[in-house]
Amino acid sequence: MYDIIILGSGPAGLTAGIYAVRAGRKTLLIGGIRWGGQLMLTTLVENFPGFPNGIQGPELMMNMKKQAERLGVEFLNTEFTQGDFSSRPFKITADGRVYEAKAVIIATGADSIWLNIPGEIQLRGKGVSTCAVCDAFFFRGKDTVVVGGGDSAMEEALVLAKVAKSVTIVHRRDSFRASKAMQDRVLKEPKIKVLWNKEVTKYLGTSHVTGVILKDTKTGKEEELKTDGVFVAIGHKPNTDKFKGIELDAKGYVARKEVNGEDGLLKYRSATSVPGVFVGGDVHDYRYKQAITAAGFGCIAALDADKWMEENK
Ligand code: NAP
Numbered sequence: 001m002y003d004i005i006i007l008g009s010g011p012a013g014l015t016a017g018i019y020a021v022r023a024g025r026k027t028l029l030i031g032g033i034r035w036g037g038q039l040m041l042t043t044l045v046e047n048f049p050g051f052p053n054g055i056q057g058p059e060l061m062m063n064m065k066k067q068a069e070r071l072g073v074e075f076l077n078t079e080f081t082q083g084d085f086s087s088r089p090f091k092i093t094a095d096g097r098v099y100e101a102k103a104v105i106i107a108t109g110a111d112s113i114w115l116n117i118p119g120e121i122q123l124r125g126k127g128v129s130t131c132a133v134c135d136a137f138f139f140r141g142k143d144t145v146v147v148g149g150g151d152s153a154m155e156e157a158l159v160l161a162k163v164a165k166s167v168t169i170v171h172r173r174d175s176f177r178a179s180k181a182m183q184d185r186v187l188k189e190p191k192i193k194v195l196w197n198k199e200v201t202k203y204l205g206t207s208h209v210t211g212v213i214l215k216d217t218k219t220g221k222e223e224e225l226k227t228d229g230v231f232v233a234i235g236h237k238p239n240t241d242k243f244k245g246i247e248l249d250a251k252g253y254v255a256r257k258e259v260n261g262e263d264g265l266l267k268y269r270s271a272t273s274v275p276g277v278f279v280g281g282d283v284h285d286y287r288y289k290q291a292i293t294a295a296g297f298g299c300i301a302a303l304d305a306d307k308w309m310e311e312n313k
Contacts, residue, residue: 001100002028004305005092006073007080008107008239010037011291012281012298014064017073020131025309028101029068030076030094036061037109038282039291045124046137048049048291060291068171085245085274102312103276103305106246106254107298108239110282110289115232119203127209127229133290135229139164142228144241145212147200148174153233154182161191162229168225169194171293172217193224203230238283247273254284269307276312278305 003021006013009031019249020027040043042057069075080094089100104205112130114120120128129135131147136159140150146157149171160167169186174196176183186192197217204211204224211226238253242244249255254272256279270278278303281294 005101006105012294013107015295017068021271022304023070052275105301106282110236110238132156144229148233149176154178156233167192218243254279256284268304
């Protein structure tokens with residue numbers, strides 16, 4: 001029986017682990033076979049405080065894991081197959097075994113949706129990205145493409161427009177899905193151009209992106225567009241499919257609840273629909289999606305879980 005089981009090994013899960021063991025809680029972190037989350041797929045991270053020269057994403061995650069393990073977090077390098085929150089203690093199944101805990105922190109993250117076209121896997125981190133806030137800096141004075149027509153694509157384009165020479169939004173239809181306010185900002189920005197009714201069907205380049213093949217969705221005609229970088233912004237998928245009994249919001253993310261105490265003041269910021277189950281990181285956050293915010297949310301979830309256990313002995 002563990003005090004706390006943490007599901008997920010990105011910045012949220014590992015930070016939650018560090019705080020949970022330092023609060024004296026016997027903690028198991030089920031990290032998955034591909035542990036470490038989205039930062040394992042990135043290269044240089046320059047916006048995580050504490051590293052004056054930046055740090056490679058995988059190295060940052062390795063450091064967090066070592067820190068959590070040194071402090072006493074038990075780490076299980078396997079996938080959990082089910083989280084059952086219908087009764088206490090909560091039961092998490094992994095590798096055919098059932099692990100029990102008094103409290104659970106869900107930090108399973110969200111995965112970017114990719115285009116799944118030729119060249120994408122090879123060129124990730126070499127001009128293909130899903131995070132302009134993270135990578136725009138590397139495209140100072142360069143030509144860039146953003147794929148998508150939702151709010152994320154608008155936001156990526158606006159971030160890139162601050163540094164890049166040009167931003168071309170490639171959208172598969174003739175109108176955006178994004179909110180009017182975001183569209184207006186994008187359409188007013190002189191550096192941003194929109195190519196309507198086009199899909200990217202292939203990336204060009206070997207060691208770095210040099211261009212893309214575009215296909216007209218109406219005529220089927222193909223053409224080449226030279227670019228130094230492609231930002232794919234076609235949505236995220238939160239990893240929520242293995243939970244039983246946890247309420248999700250309208251977008252399919254874990255619904256985070258704020259619970260006030262009897263004094264009317266905020267008591268738990270990271271609660272879910274099930275008392276004793278808390279949430280942190282991108283699995284509930286479709287807005288900020290940064291390593292540092294995920295770490296912060298993980299910290300909040302661990303502090304909440306600790307307080308909840310204290311009050312529900
Ligand atoms: P989204 O709203 O689902 O938009 C995804 C966009 O990608 C759509 O335009 C879609 O085209 C396009 N797309 C999907 N699959 C594609 C594919 N295979 N090839 C080419 N294009 C594809 O996702 P999102 O923009 O990430 O936003 C998610 C949620 O977060 C939304 O509710 C959004 O409002 C919110 N959000 C808010 C903000 C903000 O308020 N600042 C910022 C970011 C996100 P179609 O339009 O043709 O379907």
